[in-house]
Amino acid sequence: MAVEKNASDVPSPAAQRAHxxxxxxxxxxxxxxxxxxxxxxxxxxTDPDRxxxxxxxxxxxxxxxxxxxxxxxxxxxxxxxxSAEEAEETERQLAALLHLRSLLWPVLDALTEGEPPPAEQWxxxxxxxxxxxxxxxxxxxxxxxxxxxxxxxxxxxxxxALQAEALLAGPGLERIRxxxxxxxxxxxxxxxxxxxxxxxSSGDCGNRDRARRHYARSKQAR
Numbered sequence: 001m002a003v004e005k006n007a008s009d010v011p012s013p014a015a016q017r018a019h020x021x022x023x024x025x026x027x028x029x030x031x032x033x034x035x036x037x038x039x040x041x042x043x044x045x046t047d048p049d050r051x052x053x054x055x056x057x058x059x060x061x062x063x064x065x066x067x068x069x070x071x072x073x074x075x076x077x078x079x080x081x082x083s084a085e086e087a088e089e090t091e092r093q094l095a096a097l098l099h100l101r102s103l104l105w106p107v108l109d110a111l112t113e114g115e116p117p118p119a120e121q122w123x124x125x126x127x128x129x130x131x132x133x134x135x136x137x138x139x140x141x142x143x144x145x146x147x148x149x150x151x152x153x154x155x156x157x158x159x160x161a162l163q164a165e166a167l168l169a170g171p172g173l174e175r176i177r178x179x180x181x182x183x184x185x186x187x188x189x190x191x192x193x194x195x196x197x198x199x200x201s202s203g204d205c206g207n208r209d210r211a212r213r214h215y216a217r218s219k220q221a222r
Contacts, residue, residue: 027041027054027055028040028201029067030186030188030200030201031186031187031188031189032188032189032191033163033167033172033189034068034069034070034163035104035160035163035164036108036167036176036187036188036189037068038068038160039101039104039108039186039187040054040186040187040200041054041064041101042054042185044183044184044185045105045183045185045186046183046184046185047182047183047184050183058080058083058084058090058094059080061097061153061156062076062077062079062080062083062153062156063076065079065156070156070159070160071150071156075150078151079150079151079153079155079156082151082152083152090152093153093154093157096154096157097153097154097156097157097160099128100125100128100157100160100161100164103121103124103125103128104125104164105185106118107121107125107168108176108178108187109178111168111173111176112176112177112178112187125161125164128157129161129164129165131158131161132146132148132157132158132159132162133146133162135148135149135154135155135158136148136162172189175189175190175195176188176189176190177189177197177198179198179199179200180198180205181200181205184200184205188200
């Protein structure tokens with residue numbers, strides 16, 4: 001039996017987009033740092049034909065944050081509940097989170113290529129970091145550190161912005177790499193002894209490269 005719905009019973013388009021089905025399953029955390037894993041939430045980032053979002057909707061992002069060690073399961077559940085009550089605001093916060101990710105890509109690309117960061121994105125990232133500091137607590141306890149909240153999706157963005165600041169100012173900066181696989185675009189910390197790691201995964205992009213080289217040799221041998 002069909003049930004007639006009032007207009008007020010139907011979620012707004014913003015609410016529907018903000019609370020899209022959970023697609024976090026299968027997301028790989030291989031970057032070695034939460035900021036790099038955040039940047040890697042788009043598969044085949046540099047290949048427009050295969051590019052795909054790996055995390056969609058508030059629920060997926062909240063669960064991703066648990067997997068990345070940024071939220072506890074209880075904090076994740078509370079964030080999802082609060083987001084469901086403020087769908088329009090959550091949509092804006094989700095857009096801001098994705099905007100932060102889009103700012104990190106060219107900055108990290110420039111870093112891995114030995115180039116200075118693009119001025120426009122760098123200036124915008126600076127403003128995002130300053131906003132994150134303004135929104136965070138700075139308690140008088142040691143070690144001194146900024147402590148963003150956990151109640152809203154915006155807080156997750158603040159956490160990632162401050163972690164990006166720490167990463168880009170830290171001693172491991174020279175270990176940040178971008179996968180050599182064509183179209184991949186994923187970032188990782190190279191902790192190999194000789195600093196020679198080339199792939200996001202030897203079993204993924206590494207295997208593809210070996211297959212390409214094998215195919216090329218086979219063609220030459222014919």
